[in-house]
Amino acid sequence: MSFKKAEWPRTLRSQAWYGGDSRDAIYHRSWMKNQGLPADLFDGRPVIGICNTWSELTPCNAHLRDLAERVKHGVYEAGGLPVEFPVFSPGEPSLRPTAMLYRNLCAMDVEEALRANPIDGVVLLAGCDKTTPALLMGAASVDLPAIMVSGGPMLNGWFRGERVGSGTALWQMSEDIKAGKMSRADFLEAEQSMSRSPGSCNTMGTASTMASMAEALGMALSGNAAIPAVDSRRRVMAHLTGRRIVDMVKDDLKPSDVLTRQAFENAIRTNGAIGGSTNAVIHLLAIAHRVGVDLSLDDWDRLGRDVPTIVDLMPSGRFLMEEFFYAGGLPVVMKMLLDGGKLNGDALTVSGKPVAEEIEGVRNWNEEVIRPVARALTPQGGIAVLRGNLAPNGAVLKPSAATPHLMKHRGRAVVFEDIDHYKARIEDENLDIDETCVMVLKNCGPRGYPGMAEVGNMGLPPKVLRKGITDMVRISDARMSGTAYGTVILHTSPEAAVGGPLAIVQDGDMIEVDVEARRLHLDVPEETIRARLAAWTSPVAEPESGYARLFHLHVGGADTGADFDFLIGQRGHAVPRESH
Numbered sequence: 068m069s070f071k072k073a074e075w076p077r078t079l080r081s082q083a084w085y086g087g088d089s090r091d092a093i094y095h096r097s098w099m100k101n102q103g104l105p106a107d108l109f110d111g112r113p114v115i116g117i118c119n120t121w122s123e124l125t126p127c128n129a130h131l132r133d134l135a136e137r138v139k140h141g142v143y144e145a146g147g148l149p150v151e152f153p154v155f156s157p158g159e160p161s162l163r164p165t166a167m168l169y170r171n172l173c174a175m176d177v178e179e180a181l182r183a184n185p186i187d188g189v190v191l192l193a194g195c196d197k198t199t200p201a202l203l204m205g206a207a208s209v210d211l212p213a214i215m216v217s218g219g220p221m222l223n224g225w226f227r228g229e230r231v232g233s234g235t236a237l238w239q240m241s242e243d244i245k246a247g248k249m250s251r252a253d254f255l256e257a258e259q260s261m262s263r264s265p266g267s268c269n270t271m272g273t274a275s276t277m278a279s280m281a282e283a284l285g286m287a288l289s290g291n292a293a294i295p296a297v298d299s300r301r302r303v304m305a306h307l308t309g310r311r312i313v314d315m316v317k318d319d320l321k322p323s324d325v326l327t328r329q330a331f332e333n334a335i336r337t338n339g340a341i342g343g344s345t346n347a348v349i350h351l352l353a354i355a356h357r358v359g360v361d362l363s364l365d366d367w368d369r370l371g372r373d374v375p376t377i378v379d380l381m382p383s384g385r386f387l388m389e390e391f392f393y394a395g396g397l398p399v400v401m402k403m404l405l406d407g408g409k410l411n412g413d414a415l416t417v418s419g420k421p422v423a424e425e426i427e428g429v430r431n432w433n434e435e436v437i438r439p440v441a442r443a444l445t446p447q448g449g450i451a452v453l454r455g456n457l458a459p460n461g462a463v464l465k466p467s468a469a470t471p472h473l474m475k476h477r478g479r480a481v482v483f484e485d486i487d488h489y490k491a492r493i494e495d496e497n498l499d500i501d502e503t504c505v506m507v508l509k510n511c512g513p514r515g516y517p518g519m520a521e522v523g524n525m526g527l528p529p530k531v532l533r534k535g536i537t538d539m540v541r542i543s544d545a546r547m548s549g550t551a552y553g554t555v556i557l558h559t560s561p562e563a564a565v566g567g568p569l570a571i572v573q574d575g576d577m578i579e580v581d582v583e584a585r586r587l588h589l590d591v592p593e594e595t596i597r598a599r600l601a602a603w604t605s606p607v608a609e610p611e612s613g614y615a616r617l618f619h620l621h622v623g624g625a626d627t628g629a630d631f632d633f634l635i636g637q638r639g640h641a642v643p644r645e646s647h
Contacts, residue, residue: 070320070324070415070419072317072318072319072320073317073318073319075317075318076111078111079111079113079114079187079316080185080186080187080211080640080642081113081114081185081186081187082111083185083642084185085099085109085114085185086109086111090647091645091646091647094647095185096109104148108148109148112146112147112148113146113147113148113187113188113312113313113316113317114147114148114150114185114186114187114188115142115147115148115149115150115186115187115188115189115190115309115312115313115316116150116151116152116180116181116184116186116188116189116190117135117138117139117142117149117150117151117152117189117190117192118152118154118177118180118181118189118190118191118192118202118206119131119132119135119151119152119153119154119192120153120154120155120156120173120192120193120194120195120198120202121135121153121156121192122153122156122158124156124158124161125156125157125158125159125160125161125194125195125198126158126160126161126262127158127159127160127194127195127196127198127218127266127267127268127274128156128158128192128193128194128195128198128218128267129265130218130265130266130296131192131194131218133302134192134216134218134301134302134305135151135192135305137302137303137305137306137309138190138192138216138305138306138308138309139151139309140306140309141305141306141307141308141309141310141311141312141313142190142309142310142312142313143309144309144310145309145310145311145312145313145314146313147188147309147312147313147316149309150184150186152180152184154173154176154177154180154202154205155169155172155173155176156173156195156198157169157170157172157173157195157197157198157201158195158198159195159196159197159273159274160195164516164517164518164520165516165518165519165520165521166195166196166197166518167197167513167518167519167520167521167546167629168516168517168518168519168615168618169197169518170197170200170201170204170350170629171201171204171618171622171629171630171631171634172614173197173198173201173202173205174200174201174202174204174205174208174630174634175205175631175634176205177191177201177202177204177205177206177209178204178205178206178208178209178634178638181205181206181209181211181640182209182638182639182640182641182643183643186211187211187212187316188211188212188213188214188312188313188315188316189206189211189212189213189214189312190213190214190215190216190308190309190312191203191206191213191214191215191216192215192216192218193215193216193217193218193277193281194217194218194219194266194267194274194278194296195218195267195274196267196272196273196274196277196346196549199215199217199274199277199278199280199281199350200277200350200351200353200354202215203215203281203284203286203322203354204353204354204357204630204634206322207322207323207326207354207357207358207637208357208634208636208637208638209637209638209639209640210321210322210323210358210637210639210640211321211640212312212315212316212318212319212320212321212322213286213312213321213322213417214286214287214288214308214311214312214315214417215281215286215287215291216287216291216304216305216308217267217278217281217287217291217292218265218266218267218296218301219266219267219278219293219294219295219296219297219298219301220266220267220268220269220274220275220278220293220295220296220387220388220389221233221262221263221264221265221266221267221268221269221295221296221297222263222264222266222269222295222297222389223269223387223389223390224236224260224261224262224263224269224387225260226256226257226260230381230385230386230387231257231260231261232268232269232270232381232382232387232550233261233262233267233268233269233270233272233550234268234270234272234382234548234549234550234551235270235272235381235382235550235551235552236257236261237261237550238524238526238548238550238551238552240254240257241254241526242526242527242532242537245494245526245527245529245532246529246532246533246535247533264295264296264297265296265297266295266296266297267296268388268549268550269387269388269389270380270381270382270387270388270549270550271341271342271343271344271378271380271381271382271383271388271391271549272344272382272548272549272550273344273346273347273548273549273550274549275292275293275388275549276338276341276343276344276346276347276549277344277346277347277350278291278292278293279292279293279337279338279341279343279397280334280337280338280343280347280350280351282397283330283333283334283337283338283397283401284325284326284330284331284333284334284354285325285326285330285333285414285415285416285417285422286322286325286326286416286417287308287417288304288307288308288311288416288417288418289397289398289416289418289425289426290304290396290397290398291304291308292396292397293388293391293392293396293397294392294396295388295389295392298392311417311418314419315417315419318419320417320419322358323358323637324415325414325415325416325417326354326355326358326360327360327414327415328360328362329411329413329414330414330415331351331355331360331362331366332366332370332411333401333404333410333411333414333422334347334351335351335366335367335370335371335449336370336371336374336404336409336410336449337397337400337401337404337410338371338449338450339370339371339374339375339376339448339449339450340374340375340376340377340378340400340403340404340448341376341377341378341380341397341400342376342378342380342382342383342384342444342445342448342465342467342468343549344465344548344549345450345463345464345465345546345547345549345557345558346546346549347450347549348364348367348450348463348558348625349519349546349558349625349628349629350628351628352364352626352627352628353628353629353630354628355628356627356628356630356635356636357630357634357635357636357637358637359636359637364452364460364461364463364626365452367449367450367452367463368449368450368451368452368585370449371448371449371450372447372449372451373409373447373449374404374409374447374448374449375440375443375444375445375446375447375448376443376444376445376448376466376467377400377403377437377438377439377440377443377444378391378400378436378437378438378444379435379436379437379438379444380436381550382468382549382550382551382552383444383445383465383467383468383552384444384467386435386436390433390436391436391437393432393433393436394431394432394433394436394437395429395430395431395432395433395437398425398426398429399429399430399431399437400437401422401426402426402427402429403431403437403440405422405423405426407440410422444467445466445467447466448466448467449466450463450464450465451463451464451465451466451582451585452585453556453580453582453585453586453587454585454586454587455586455587455588455589456568456588456589456593456596457542457559457568457569457572457578457587457588457589458556458559458560458567458568458569458587459560459561459567459568460560460561460567460624460626461558461560461626462542462556462557462558462559462560462587463556463557463558464554464555464556464557464582465555466582468551468552468553468555469538469552469553469554469555469582470538470553470554473538473539473540473554473580474554474580474581474582474583475580475581475582475583476505476540476554476579476580477577477578477579477580477590478503478504478505478540478577478578479503479504479505479575479576479577479578480504480505480507480572480573480574480575480576480577480578481498481499481500481504481505481506481507481574482507482509482572482573482574482576483506483507483508483509483525484509484510484606485508485509485510485511485515485606486508486510486511486516486520486522489508489522489525493525493526493528494528494529496529496530498528498530499574500528500530500531501531502531502534502536502539504539505539505540505541505542505578505580506525506527506539506540506541506542507541507542507543507569507572507578508522508523508525508541508542508543508544508545509543509544509563509569509570509572510544510562510563510564510570510606510607511523511543511544511545511562511563512544512545512558512559512560512562512563512564512565512624512625513562513618513622513623513624513625513629514562514564514565514607514619514622515544515562515563515564515607516545517607517610517615517618517619518618519544519545519546519625519629520545520546521545521546521547521548521551522543522545522546522547523541523543523545523546523547523555523557524541524547524548524551524552524553524555525541525543527539538553538554539553539554540554540556540578540580541553541554541555541556542556542559542569542578542580542587543555543556543557543559543569544557544558544559544560544562544563544564544567544569544625545557545558546558546625556580556587558625558626559587560624560625560626561624562624562625564605564606564607565605565624566600566603566605568589568596568600570600570603570605571596571599571600571603572589573599576589576590576591577589577590577591578590617631618631621633
């Protein structure tokens with residue numbers, strides 16, 4: 068930790084709008100005063116933006132208006148002026164074709180709103196899967212003091228005495244329907260128990276994973292990730308964050324001071340310990356590249372490989388986020404990593420303290436939920452990065468959610484050219500497929516879908532499910548929900564839509580998977596592969612206009628974070644020229 072506080076008092080950037088007696092200053096202040104703001108609020112104190120992804124179309128974030136009010140209390144108490152503003156809210160439950168298509172749009176919205184307005188620091192309010200990384204990406208590119216408050220997970224779901232995990236139960240029950248093990252009436256009854264309070268997924272899905280990543284990176288106060296959305300302590304967290312951001316502005320503590328290589332290494336190892344979502348790979352790569360940290364898939368494999376998964380949460384384990392919070396939450400996990408020599412305790416956090424000081428003295432209150440290393444859920448957690456002639460730029464797999472005997476497998480490919488082809492074929496009783504086959508899905512990457520939807524965890528064929536089989540090897544250039552599970556190889560890069568080797572896999576080809584050796588191999592002669600690629604033409608049309616065209620032309624591959632090429636890096640927070 069080598070941060071030096073700025074001198075205070077000093078002139079802040081908001082004074083370029085509000086300071087002095089010029090025509091423009093009077094113009095800016097007078098319009099703000101129509102909200103009933105006293106004149107002395109423009110006296111040079113920190114102006115704090117509250118960047119809110121609240122939306123009733125994003126159910127995970129629909130309670131964030133209340134948290135924004137709590138942040139305002141803290142800002143006022145600390146002597147700042149809070150100003151709340153909305154940004155585009157890419158909600159996972161409703162957006163089609165996928166919220167991932169709009170993560171970069173939200174990040175652009177955040178960046179431009181921060182730079183163009185009289186803001187000295189910002190509190191980022193997020194919850195749903197893509198809102199957390201999008202807000203961190205946008206704030207990182209502007210590099211004004213920033214701190215995050217997560218919306219928190221919903222309460223446990225229960226159905227007939229069993230825990231119902233967000234998403235995880237949905238995937239399991241839909242497979243049970245096809246296998247004839249559950250009636251549709253029971254499925255409809257279970258629906259009522261799936262989302263019984265405000266908040267994001269109660270499993271260690273992408274929302275909870277990214278809340279954990281924000282905390283592990285040092286961009287949120289310690290303990291932020293796991294507090295349930297409806298717990299009063301979530302409001303307290305928002306209130307304290309409002310106080311803290313004012314001091315961060317005075318100290319000039321910025322994302323570039325916190326988001327160091329050490330912070331990203333801590334986050335990667337933490338992700339392995341919690342059994343976090345594969346989506347964290349893409350999001351952390353994108354955030355890192357916004358602040359100039361050269362993070363790669365190799366870092367993910369190297370840093371996470373020897374980290375045991377010690378958090379026993381769905382989809383990898385048994386429990387849910389509510390129990391994780393009661394057990395002590397992420398600070399306990401990070402303390403265990405620190406004690407095991409797998410965490411950099413000197414990394415700076417938004418508290419102004421090193422992470423080791425933030426987590427000192429925490430205690431594990433439930434060793435069933437947060438397991439001792441000797442009883443780890445998976446001895447080697449993390450994210451496995453596979454390479455080979457089928458994935459020259461890499462593919463990822465989550466070992467804690469996979470079936471052990473399938474981690475080394477050779478099988479015959481059954482190919483689906485796109486998601487529509489999969490839907491048309493999968494329930495055909497004449498489909499030549501059994502549990503030894505490898506299901507291959509193409510054209511579902513960033514450009515192919517478009518946006519890289521969460522369709523990689525393809526449901527198994529009914530005739531296989533009826534045999535009692537619950538997992539098969541599946542390979543695609545898609546993502547999967549962080550709430551999903553199985554031996555699912557994802558993010559295969561380059562994607563099929565740009566001519567990656569996945570594009571030329573055919574029914575009957577043999578594919579070899581060896582997770583321990585990190586190998587993903589198409590067992591077809593190289594000359595055959597070259598000939599197929601030479602004859603290949605993309606089935607994905609280039610959009611004619613609009614945001615879809617911008618996305619298609621500028622999105623990077625999953626292996627680099629799927630950010631836009633023109634958004635990588637920082638563009639700073641210089642005050643723009645006058646508007647009048």
